[in-house]
Amino acid sequence: MKAKDPAWKEFEISVTNFIKALDPEAQVTHDAMIPDKDTGTPRQRDVWIETKVSKLFSLKILVSCKRYKTKLNQQHIDAFIGELLSSGAQKGVIYSYSGFTKPALDKAKARGISCCRLYQNEPADIPELLSFHAYLMTPAFHFWAAWLEVIDGQPNTLGELFELNMDQGSMPIKLIDLVLSKHAQKRAGVRSNAQQTGTLPQKWTESISLRNPNTGSDMLRIEFGGDWDFYEATLEGYLINGSYEFTDGEFHGEQSFPEVHHSGPQPGSNWKRVKSIPNSADKKLSIGVIYGNTESIKEHLLNCSEQTIQNVSEILKNA
Template sequence: MCSAEDFDDIDWRTYQKIVAGLHADEETRVETEYEYPIPGSGTKEIDVVVWEESDYYDYTLLIECKFHDNPLSQSVVDSVNGYFQPSDADKAVIVSKSGFQSGAIERAEGTGVELLTLRQLVPGTDLPVDVLRYLDINLEITNRELDVLDMDVEGLDDNPETEREEVEVVFDQVNSQLFTTDRELLGETLIGRMNELKRTKKVGEHTQEFDDIALLINGDFYELNSVEFQITESESTTEFTVDMLDDVDLYYRNELTGDEEYRSLSDALEGFQAQVENES
């Protein structure tokens, strides 16, 4: 894998993988160096071909990757448009590391050929520090707590010890297993039942009745009749700052619309490996 620091050292083939990875996901078919049929010309090797399919439409995208050191001229647009127009593809895209000359942008308008610049992000230029780079986030959290106030239980066995008015126990996932009063394991826990009540009940005191439910406490079975509990809520705020450069290192610009995106180099290469390379 490449990192942002060695972006300038990648070659044209890795650049092609980055472009493919940016378009790849589980629902989209992506191929690199694909022989695409062009009526009247046989086939043409396309750097990246993307097929998007849904219940309502099929969409084919032809992508030409240009890893040049200088802005591309209008002749590149003419070349791509020449094979795109007779094809059955829906759109053609030229992706350039170094952008485009003004003549290329003018020529592309109205042709169906889209021009994208994809290069390493320049923090001070592409992400102005005072506007975009740092995001201050305040995350408000609501904490809900459930406190058991009382439990009404009665012994199922003829054991004098189970007739005590109070039974001291700390419940966990093991000793809170629920049984029927016939001592059949239900596969549920009292903790699980109470957690569900914590999620669904309103703030305040409640009584939950139980029917044909028993607990095994300290070796003795007790029928659980009811639980009295209280729900409380408290608010807390967590403040933190996100540095966009922790997650993005690629600058992606549509030269015809001016739209900009910030993407991750490592995510693109991982996407290529998982969805393109491993699927081919």
């Protein structure tokens, strides 16, 4: 059984494979032995690249891979400058596992050296990595019921109200099932409209009234509907695969839409609640929408079964 490569070697191989994927036509060699420019003695180089610019001009690039637990400092850049000069390469690149100090970046930029970090399915740690900003809309259901008139035998709690049979044609239906049916229809319409128009789904409100059998006037008013809670992804919520070049501020790779947890009312630790989704032209947005389901709404309503129905009849009399 082949022994596992040490971490530093795995890092070098990962950098090599990433560079190969960027330019399949380039000759990219890991652990290359290149003659020293001054002495001719073979010297080990982490990654050696030979390519052509505009398919005409030859270019040699030296890549050094540093898998240290701390950021590279200015002295590390000085040492690499010596390696670069002795290698005969026209361009130098350093990949650091833990990043760079600011003086190191300043030194590298002054000498034309590219400072990079490789991300392998890792959380983002700087905003410059992001090619899009993720937002999430989750459903916020509201339900309100109030007696407009007081009559004998009326339900006092929402649980009792939910059990009322409503006349809906050939077959009676419990009030809670009528609410759920109307909610499902409205939700489907909002979703369809958003998909057809390419716009964000809107909030909505529906109502049900119960009439007094003696007077014909409304004695109970029920309002329910759907609104939205808004969330913005945290920086650490994005998983990054690719390479970030610090000296030029360029990222090559992919980022994932942050994970969303569907098991509870909150989408998870990758998200923070915000008041709204920005209407900004200066950054690309990716917006996810969770429309919810009938079962979660039913559970929400049943959890409120012991709640007393509001009575506004006296308020209306005195209005």
